[in-house]
Every structure is written in C-alpha cells, then in structure tokens.
Amino acid sequence: MRRDGLAGASVQVGSAMAPAATGGHSAAEGRQEASGVPNQVSGVLNPPEHCITHLTYRLAEVGRLVEARDDRYETGQLFLHRIFGYRGVILFPWTARVYDRDLHNPGKISATTTATANPTQQHRTKEASLRVKANTSAPPTATSAQSGDAPSSAAYQSETPAEPEGTANMGTATQVDPKEVKGKVQTFYQVLIDTRDCPHIRAQTEAVTFLGNQDSNRSLYAIPGLDYVAHEDIMPYNSSEKSPLQHELFDKFLTHAPEADPPFVGQDTLKAWQEKNHPWLDMSDVHKETTENVRITVIPFYMGCRETPASSVYWWRYCIRLENLGELSVQLRERHWRIFSLSGTLETVRGRGVVGQEPILSPRLPAFQYSSHVSLQAPSGHMWGTFRLEREDGYSFDCKIPPFSLESKPDDLGPPTPATPSAHDKKRDDSD
Numbered sequence: 001m002r003r004d005g006l007a008g009a010s011v012q013v014g015s016a017m018a019p020a021a022t023g024g025h026s027a028a029e030g031r032q033e034a035s036g037v038p039n040q041v042s043g044v045l046n047p048p049e050h051c052i053t054h055l056t057y058r059l060a061e062v063g064r065l066v067e068a069r070d071d072r073y074e075t076g077q078l079f080l081h082r083i084f085g086y087r088g089v090i091l092f093p094w095t096a097r098v099y100d101r102d103l104h105n106p107g108k109i110s111a112t113t114t115a116t117a118n119p120t121q122q123h124r125t126k127e128a129s130l131r132v133k134a135n136t137s138a139p140p141t142a143t144s145a146q147s148g149d150a151p152s153s154a155a156y157q158s159e160t161p162a163e164p165e166g167t168a169n170m171g172t173a174t175q176v177d178p179k180e181v182k183g184k185v186q187t188f189y190q191v192l193i194d195t196r197d198c199p200h201i202r203a204q205t206e207a208v209t210f211l212g213n214q215d216s217n218r219s220l221y222a223i224p225g226l227d228y229v230a231h232e233d234i235m236p237y238n239s240s241e242k243s244p245l246q247h248e249l250f251d252k253f254l255t256h257a258p259e260a261d262p263p264f265v266g267q268d269t270l271k272a273w274q275e276k277n278h279p280w281l282d283m284s285d286v287h288k289e290t291t292e293n294v295r296i297t298v299i300p301f302y303m304g305c306r307e308t309p310a311s312s313v314y315w316w317r318y319c320i321r322l323e324n325l326g327e328l329s330v331q332l333r334e335r336h337w338r339i340f341s342l343s344g345t346l347e348t349v350r351g352r353g354v355v356g357q358e359p360i361l362s363p364r365l366p367a368f369q370y371s372s373h374v375s376l377q378a379p380s381g382h383m384w385g386t387f388r389l390e391r392e393d394g395y396s397f398d399c400k401i402p403p404f405s406l407e408s409k410p411d412d413l414g415p416p417t418p419a420t421p422s423a424h425d426k427k428r429d430d431s432d
Contacts, residue, residue: 063244068234068235073093074261077234077236077264078237079191083233084369089254090189092266094187094228096285097183099183101288104180188283194225202359205225210280211304225247253267285299292397296401301319316374319369320354320369322387322399323367329360332357333352333396334388335349337349355372379407379408
C-alpha cells in the first residue's frame with residue numbers, strides 16, 4: 001500500500017459565515033454546510049452604494065483520510081477527487097486500456113516529470129484538491145451540424161459550423177504511429193458526485209448521456225452527478241455519517257452497513273442497473289498526450305445507432321480533460337478537429353473555445369473537463385486535432401489531441417435503462 005502521509009488527516013470543506021458590511025449595517029448570519037464554497041453574500045440590510053463585504057470561513061469536517069491503495073477500491077468507498085476536489089462514492093470499477101503517447105516520447109516524459117516534481121506545484125495541486133471552488137460558465141454561442149464541442153446538455157449543438165478545408169493545412173495529429181502505441185490496463189471507477197459540489201467544480205456533472213428511444217430520435221438523456229475517475233485520482237476517506245453524500249441515487253444504490261469496510265454496500269438495484277446499462281456505460285480505451293506541459297486525456301463512448309429513412313446515424317460521446325502540469329497559466333482559445341468516417345468522408349470543425357468557454361488552467365486550478373458528442377453515417381471512424389492555447393507570457397502553441405477511434409457495438413443491444421422510471425434521467429433535446 002502506498003503511504004502518502006495523509007492517512008488519518010481530517011477531511012474538511014469550507015463554508016462561509018456572515019458577511020460583515022461597512023457603514024454600520026448589520027448582517028444576518030448564514031452558513032452553507034460542507035458545500036466547499038462560500039455562501040452567497042446575503043442578509044446585508046440596505047448596504048451603501050459602495051458597501052464592502054468581508055466573508056469569514058468555517059471548516060466543516062466530513063471525515064478522515066485513509067491510506068491510498070494499490071489494489072482496487074470497493075463499492076461504497078467515499079473519496080475526494082484529487083484534481084477537482086469534489087466528494088464522491090465509488091459504485092463499481094472499470095478496466096480500460098490507456099494509450100499514453102508520452103511513454104513513446106522520452107522528451108515529453110522528461111518535461112512532464114520536471115514540471116510535476118516541483119514542490120511548489122505539488123503543494124498547490126494538493127491544496128486545490130482538498131477544496132472545491134466556485135466556477136462560472138458561459139452558454140454556447142451558436143449551433144452546428146452534427147459534430148464539434150457541444151455541451152452535453154444538447155447533443156446536436158456546437159459553437160461554430162464545420163468549415164470545409166483541405167487536409168494539407170492540418171499536420172499529423174502525433175509524431176508517434178498509432179500502431180506503435182501500446183495500451184496499458186488500468187482501473188477506473190464509476191462514481192456518484194455529491195450534488196452540493198456539482199455547481200462548483202471545473203467539470204461537467206451531466207456528462208454521462210444516453211440516446212432516447214428510437215421514436216424520440218432527437219432526445220438525449222443525462223444522469224446528473226455520474227462520473228468516471230482514474231484510480232490514481234481517488235483520495236479515500238471514511239465518515240461516521242449514515243448519509244455522508246447527497247445524491248438522489250445514493251440510497252437506492254447503496255445501504256449503510258456499519259460492520260463492513262467501507263461501511264456502505266451495493267444493493268441489488270445497483271447490480272441490476274449496471275448489468276442493463278453496461279453497453280452504454282462501458283469504457284474501454286483512454287488516450288493521453290502532453291504538449292508544452294499541457295496533458296490532454298480523451299475517453300470515447302459509443303451511444304448507439306438511430307435509423308432514419310435515408311441512413312443509419314451512429315452516435316458517440318467523448319470526455320476530454322485538459323490539465324496544466326506547468327508553472328505558468330494557460331488559456332484555451334481555439335479548437336481544431338478532424339473527423340474521419342469509415343464511409344470515406346473527412347470533416348474539419350474549428351471554433352473558439354469549447355462548450356462556450358475559454359477556460360484558464362492555472363497552477364491553483366490546473367484542470368478543466370468537458371463532454372461532447374459526434375455522429376457519423378458509418379459504424380466507425382477516427383478523430384484527432386489540436387487546441388490552441390495561450391500562455392500568460394503571451395506565447396501561443398497548438399496542444400495535440402491524441403487520435404482516437406470511434407467504434408460501434410452490435411446493433412442488437414437493448415436501449416439504456418434509467419435507475420428508476422423517469423426519476424433521475426434528465427431529458428434533453430434541441431429545444432434546451
């Protein structure tokens with residue numbers, strides 16, 4: 001077992017006390033339990049026009065950190081996310097092949113090791129992982145045809161239309177031949193996110209989506225607060241509370257068992273839901289590549305096929321994480337995708353930012369994660385591309401998105417099944 005020196009440490013999240021206002025006006029006290037972020041300023045009575053408020057913070061203990069493990073964690077294990085800081089609970093594990101292109105490029109390994117070995121950076125990352133910070137997001141700006149970086153809440157939208165372009169302007173997506181990159185088997189977990197933390201993390205919390213019934217061709221369903229987490233991003237902790245996590249599926253999937261370790265065990269409903277939705281939840285491949293100390297991780301998922309009078313349309317969702325491993329902040333400015341279909345078509349999609357945002361990746365908040373969708377009129381294809389990033393010193397560079405395959409599954413699979421009928425799935429369509 002690894003010893004990280006944190007076992008037994010108290011897990012605490014911040015909550016805000018009453019704001020103090022200048023000008024002699026009183027303030028009503030307020031407290032948001034274990035939300036990880038300050039309360040909204042409230043209770044100030046008729047503040048002056050230029051009132052300055054001050055927030056004080058109270059840390060609320062939610063549990064005790066335990067030793068990280070090299071072997072798999074069990075169903076019901078509570079944890080903090082190492083990167084995004086949210087509270088979660090493990091439902092069940094997945095085994096995936098991780099294709100890390102950095103392992104085939106010694107120069108990248110050296111640069112990444114140097115960046116992550118810096119003590120200041122490690123301290124900042126650890127500090128950020130234990131706190132949940134508020135995040136603002138902007139809505140998407142325009143609509144597109146059928147591919148691109150669309151918010152997960154609208155399967156058929158993206159910011160800008162695809163621009164036809166010759167292949168000469170786009171260099172190879174990587175210097176490493178895809179055939180030379182060997183996958184390494186690693187463990188990931190399906191987890192629930194505490195709903196109190198969902199609004200305040202730099203990752204979409206409705207990223208796990210499903211196609212609706214064949215009859216409702218343009219609908220998309222999302223399960224809020226469901227995520228995939230790598231083994232190394234799990235920071236396990238224990239809690240004495242019977243309901244330490246707030247999520248409407250927590251009590252339906254797990255039951256409190258004080259004598260067990262961890263003290264929460266899966267119910268039959270969890271096993272049944274996992275078996276019925278296995279084809280649509282299953283993750284098999286993970287792709288990673290680092291450029292200029294910015295690591296891109298891509299996980300594709302097959303969603304199913306929809307028949308139209310003219311053709312069959314195959315759908316995939318893909319989850320992308322950008323993580324800054326360096327000392328200088330960078331901002332994502334543009335995206336440039338190439339989408340190749342087995343039918344022989346090659347599409348180019350470019351535009352500003354992703355999902356309506358141009359996120360900044362700083363040493364304190366180094367990561368951003370989002371999910372999007374793509375459709376092809378063929379059962380398989382490939383995607384690759386670049387993100388245009390701007391560093392705080394003005395230097396701009398193209399960060400490679402590792403190429404990944406879009407593979408369909410047998411068409412005799414049944415449709416996905418919600419945890420309970422229409423209780424937890426949010427319906428999404430073009431009108432959202």
